[in-house]
């Protein structure tokens with residue numbers, strides 16, 4: 492099972508996790524064309540080796556260590572990350588649709604500053 496990026500990455504997207512990932516499985520990178528379009532980054536579930544290096548690197552605690560440990564409020568974003576399994580050229584567009592729906596249905600979380608959002612995931 493792979494690590495999962497969740498909604499504190501929205502409005503943050505600083506790519507600190509990309510810089511430490513040893514297998515380059517977090518996308519889009521700054522040098523990929525989809526970077527501007529993406530509101531958060533996504534972890535390719537098949538390429539992630541579960542090393543855990545990205546977790547302490549994230550300034551807003553957006554990364555969970557598995558789908559099962561991802562809080563209920565963030566479960567739809569597991570699918571957004573998993574879309575990278577397909578390798579489809581429109582993967583980011585499809586993932587972003589899921590993120591937009593998540594934002595629309597979690598306005599309570601979106602009102603919380605990104606740095607404090609993870610603390611509210613389980614509430």
Ligand code: SF4
Nearest residue numbers: 512539540542543545
């Ligand atoms: S757990 Fe390791 S391999 Fe997986 S996304 Fe994080 S840094 Fe990359």
Ligand code: SF4
Nearest residue numbers: 500503505506508549
């Ligand atoms: S380090 Fe955290 S906030 Fe920054 S891009 Fe990665 S998941 Fe998003």
